[in-house]
Amino acid sequence: xxxxxxxxxxxxxxxxxxxxxxxxxxxxxxxxxxxxxxxxxxxxxxxxxxxxxxxxxxxxxxxxxxxxxxxxxxxxxxxxxxxxxxxxxxxxxxxxxxxxxxxxxxxxxxxxxxxxxxxxxxxxxxxxxxxxxxxxxxxxxxxxxxxxxxxxxxxxxxxxxxxxxxxxxxxxxxxxxxxxxxxxxxxxxx
Amino acid sequence: xxxxxxxxxxxxxxxxxxxxxxxxxxxxxxxxxxxxxxxxxxxxxxxxxxxxxxxxxxxxxxxxxxxxxxxxxxxxxxxxxxxxxxxxxxxxxxxxxxxx
Numbered sequence: 001x002x003x004x005x006x007x008x009x010x011x012x013x014x015x016x017x018x019x020x021x022x023x024x025x026x027x028x029x030x031x032x033x034x035x036x037x038x039x040x041x042x043x044x045x046x047x048x049x050x051x052x053x054x055x056x057x058x059x060x061x062x063x064x065x066x067x068x069x070x071x072x073x074x075x076x077x078x079x080x081x082x083x084x085x086x087x088x089x090x091x092x093x094x095x096x097x098x099x100x101x102x103x104x105x106x107x108x109x110x111x112x113x114x115x116x117x118x119x120x121x122x123x124x125x126x127x128x129x130x131x132x133x134x135x136x137x138x139x140x141x142x143x144x145x146x147x148x149x150x151x152x153x154x155x156x157x158x159x160x161x162x163x164x165x166x167x168x169x170x171x172x173x174x175x176x177x178x179x180x181x182x183x184x185x186x187x188x189x190x
Numbered sequence: 191x192x193x194x195x196x197x198x199x200x201x202x203x204x205x206x207x208x209x210x211x212x213x214x215x216x217x218x219x220x221x222x223x224x225x226x227x228x229x230x231x232x233x234x235x236x237x238x239x240x241x242x243x244x245x246x247x248x249x250x251x252x253x254x255x256x257x258x259x260x261x262x263x264x265x266x267x268x269x270x271x272x273x274x275x276x277x278x279x280x281x282x283x284x285x286x287x288x289x290x
Contacts, residue, residue: 148240155275156245156266158238159221 092121096174108149132180142169191268214281223281247274
């Protein structure tokens with residue numbers, strides 16, 4: 001709690017106590033005389049109306065402030081999500097490119113690890129709105145194929161057609177990812 | 191495992207290719223080498239068998255006299271795998287023109 005808030009509360013509590021003491025002290029004098037009492041009642045009525053007006057206006061004011069805070073918060077959250085999304089996508093593209101290079105160098109274990117990292121990234125990206133059926137379909141098969149390739153050795157290498165298939169699958173993943181990312185961007189700005 | 195007759199044939203092919211008498215065509219998209227003579231066509235194709243995790247060679251021999259196709263197979267678990275692999279490598283280099 002900020003000291004300023006407390007200050008105001010202390011002030012109005014003190015003033016209220018003063019008013020209560022004052023009205024208790026002068027009660028008899030003010031009530032006895034009918035005309036004075038009428039004046040006092042009238043002052044009371046006016047004060048109540050003003051109090052009501054102030055309360056209503058303050059409440060309306062607060063509602064509009066809440067709304068603008070809500071709007072700003074949403075904008076901020078969207079901004080954060082966009083940054084998170086961009087960093088995830090760029091990291092994933094780098095992972096896929098690296099995985100492709102590893103396949104060229106016949107380092108299947110390293111490539112598999114990158115694909116698995118990408119798979120985890122993709123799960124996170126699903127949560128912020130990047131999803132593609134093509135990626136889902138390609139992923140399982142691709143991971144299996146690379147897993148199988150890890151069993152090759154120089155005397156029994158992976159033949160070129162299989163290697164080429166894996167590499168073109170990885171490139172397709174990359175393109176699908178970029179398309180899905182663009183789609184998300186369009187959805188968010190709508 | 192190649193039958194003995196085929197093993198001998200492969201050894202002969204190997205010898206003749208090394209001598210320069212035979213030239214093979216290498217198809218890398220197919221990972222195969224092919225030989226075409228007046229009497230026969232021979233294709234030696236390499237594949238990696240992912241289920242069993244070994245390399246394997248298929249030898250396809252087409253006898254042009256009666257146009258019959260014969261298929262023979264060996265894999266890394268057999269001793270003649272090395273022979274097939276040697277033929278494959280030598281056949282690859284037979285048609286290759288190296289710069290120096």
